[in-house]
Amino acid sequence: MRIATWNVNSLTARLPRVEEWLGYAQPDVLCMQETKVADGAFPAMALSALGYETVNHGDGRWNGVAIASRLGVTDVQHGFGPDVDEQGCRLVAATCGGVRVHSIYVPNGRAVDSEFYKAKLAWLDELRRFVDLTCAPSDPVVIAGDFNVAPEDKDVWDPAEVSGATHVTEPERSALRALEDWGLVDSFRSLYDQDGLYSWWDYRAGNFHKHKGMRIDLLLLSEPLARRCRYALIDRNARKGRQPSDHAPVFVDLDD
């Protein structure tokens, strides 16, 4: 079973690249973020033609998360719940092929002294609470998406250059660890130890070609899935060519 995550930065703009990628990567489940498309305008037919059932949680202009699955989509949940401010459409969950799949888009946080940064930490805390309420660590669970947090310094091109900025601060990393402490494994990192492996590169200033990126797109697996994980990949090739997203897709392969 291949489970992928990709911040597509507008599914409308990226649909040709997403169709192309589904065609050659053949994931069973693809979690997308920043679909930037309202539910009514979601390209469900195009993805259905490729064999994927889809669910979107979007209100149009910003954010938006989706799941495409060729293993079915049941028990869909949009957002944390009616009484929780989720800061836009940032979470959708569904059961796909027996796995509880969450596609998440963590708030960016902007500047560390901003209200947005505080809201980011609060959102991560809410995610921890949500997972605890809706799943057990012994369940097959994946939290996949754009976390907007680089877990360690080796997930950043130059820790000194971004020191003190969002994505790398200790409170953000601590919030991520709190989620992992519930019983989730950053399986890409447990397979590959080296630095220089990034999933996002700013469009500006030729950062991709300068290898100035961060690893902020993660697939956190509960233990029953983590022990089945033998391979993971960040598909840098999908960051190249015509009209790429600023993020590359990431996937994990689970043994049957």
Next chain:
DNA sequence: ATGGTTGCGAAGCAA
């Protein structure tokens, strides 16, 4: 170096 680029939507904001 406070720049640079992309998407949305039609100016400026968010990333």
